[in-house]
Amino acid sequence: MPLSGEQITNYLADESLTIEASDFKGEISHLAYNSQDVKPGTLFFIKGNFKPEYLVDAKAKGVVAVVAPVGFNETMDLPTWVVDDVAAAMSVLSMAFYDFPQNKLALIGITGTKGKTSAAYMAYEMLRQTTDDKVALSSTLSVVTGQDPKFHYRAHLTTPESLDLFRWMHEAVENGMTHMVMEVSSQAYKKERVYGLRYNVGVFLNISEDHIGPNEHPTFEDYIECKMELFDHSDQIVLNADSDHFGQLIERAELAVPKDGLWLYAREHTDAEDDMGADVSYRTVTEDLQGSEFMLRGHGQQADELALDGSYTLDMPGDFNQGNATAAMIATRLVGADTQAMATALNEVKIPGRMQELTSPEHGTIYVDYAHNYASIAALLQFVRANERVDKLRIVVGAPGNKGVSRRPGIGQAVDEGADIAYLTSDDPQFENPADIVNEIKAKIDGDKVQIIEELDRTTAITEAIKHSGPNDVVVLAGKGMDEYQKIDGVDTPYENDWAIANRVVAELAQAEK
Known part of the structure; x- marks a missing residue:
């Protein structure tokens, strides 16, 4: 207007x-x-x-x-x-x-050091099932403002600039959308991209040291403070009671909303006292690298309102995703989703670039995932070790330039703890020398324990990792997922994407080995 x-x-x-x-x-x-x-x-x-x-x-x-x-x-x-x-x-x-479009949508905002995209896609799919596809999405991977593919856009920021965000929200309202799921980054609050925006439900998945550097957050204190601003701008809060720094988080959350607006979830512990007063707990029934079955159990009168107790099947590998699913279920339930829609969504949800699996009889199993910091890479490698026979576990990984400088030692530590062979390569080097970034990662890897191969051309690194893997090996391609560009010297340089390269290499090797 x-x-x-x-x-x-x-x-x-x-x-x-x-x-x-x-x-x-x-x-x-x-x-x-x-x-x-x-x-x-x-x-x-x-x-x-x-x-x-x-x-x-x-x-x-x-x-x-x-x-x-x-x-x-x-x-x-x-x-x-x-x-x-x-x-x-x-x-x-x-x-x-744009005529205050947020007032015409039920809004879920999701933050966390890891898991935002997975939880957002789960919540989006649950609400699609509930609303007959009248839900918009703003995520790291894409923006969706309508059912027609012409209203599906590639994302450039985890949380868009405010002008773009409200324009997309207005477009969603015009297209008949009734709900919207958003990833909310710490930078969104630090740079006022969501200034004045209030969420019906704010979801806080976890917090760990990340995004600390000259172009992001100067300290962890600044990082967590920006993350916690979601509490101040949400009517209800869904909070992971297993998160690091939970004491600080719960203290701030309790100041932001009344008791009946705060919902805690946690993994079910052997000792009930360790559940941190969770309203909903989850536990694994079965799991493998194709998916899992998990059980939800409510605790107390407030949880009875959700009526989420029962067993659910998740068509995604990784026990860490059960926590993301639990958060998404509570959040969508609070804005009208039904349990049948949730169950259907968990069986169908697909997240581009998240734990996508490819197998080769001669070259083992290849996983493509956006894991890009210590917490996500360590969890991924640990899960592969626990659920798959692995002769050699190879990882292809790098780190972005001019951002997230604090991630680099953590990436090296995760590789040191979980991999046998590491191909250190480029991942959006921007204005930095990728060799310097690789050296920062390498400094935290014990070369006597993990074989280190430096190959700055990412396509070559992926090709070599797959080519040299055997039938019982696993190759993890971490960081870029489905991204079709490398950020180099300020330019989005076309890139085939990890998933496409893996499929092409496997097909070429199969043809050559006939």
């Missing part, structure tokens, strides 16, 4: 964001923060390391007013609102411009 200058001034003033208001008398018919996305009648947001010369081109294309930070003085004589937080201002004005 168009915005008048007076409306913009009032919305910003209501949030105490205004340093200097504009006397703009016209009307805004488009919003943009990228000069390539400007149309006539655009309100333009100056954010990040914006170069003033870009505004010349943007004005020519149709910028009629600007929201700028303090100190940005080259606004081309355009009407300007000066604010102390452009990102927050963009979120406030975006939700108003």
Whole structure:
């Protein structure tokens, strides 16, 4: 909906964001923060390391007013609102411009160091079954705003910029969607991408040291603080009682919502006192690398309202995914899902790039997974060891450049604990030298215990790992999953993707070995 200058001034003033208001008398018919996305009648947001010369081109294309930070003085004589937080201002004005779409959707927000994407896809599938496919999705992998494939988009950020997010939410409402499942990153709160947004249910899966570095969070304290902001912006909270730092998490959660709005889940322990007061506990009945059966049990009157007790089959390997499933079941139940829909969804859910399995009679089993930090890689390797006969366990892994610097020692530690042979390679090196990244990972691996092979060309590394594996070996391709590009020097460089490479290599080897 168009915005008048007076409306913009009032919305910003209501949030105490205004340093200097504009006397703009016209009307805004488009919003943009990228000069390539400007149309006539655009309100333009100056954010990040914006170069003033870009505004010349943007004005020519149709910028009629600007929201700028303090100190940005080259606004081309355009009407300007000066604010102390452009990102927050963009979120406030975006939700108003798109007619507050969040008020027309039941929203689930999911955060955690690991498992966000898996839990989001599980919740999405449960609500698809419940609502006859009237549920939207915003995840690390994709954005879905409608049933038609033209409303399925590739994601570029775990949580989109606010302008994109509210535009997609508006599109979802226009397409008849009634629910939405979102991954919410710590960066979403640190960079105000979800400023002013409130969730019907916030899900907190876990927390461990990650995303610490110059371009992300300066300290773990900053990281966990940003993560916990989800509590402050949720009507109800689903929290993993087995998470590290649970004492700090529960203290903050109890301040954020009343007791009947806080739902705890945990793995069932032998000693009931170890269940940390969980409302719902889960335990494994059977599991293998194709899937698992698990049992849910409620504890207390509040859990009786959920009526989730029973046995469920999950068509995904990994006992860690049972916890993700439990969280998704509680969250979707709170926004209207039924247990039959949940059971059906767990049997059908597929997450692109998550524990995808390929087998070769001569070269064993290959798993493709987005695991990219200590917790996820260690859990994956431990699970493979526990559920598969393995002569040699090979892993192909790297780490991104210019982000998540703190992950690198953890990746090395996980490899050291779980692998026999490690192919250290590139994974979105950006502006860093991938060899330097590999050296940081390698520093935590005992070369006497784990054979280390450095091959910076990822396609070659995958090919060599599969080619040299035997019938009882396992190859884990970690990190990139279905990503079809490598981020190199600021450019999304086309890349075949791990799953496609594995399938091609297996087919070529089978043909050559006939």
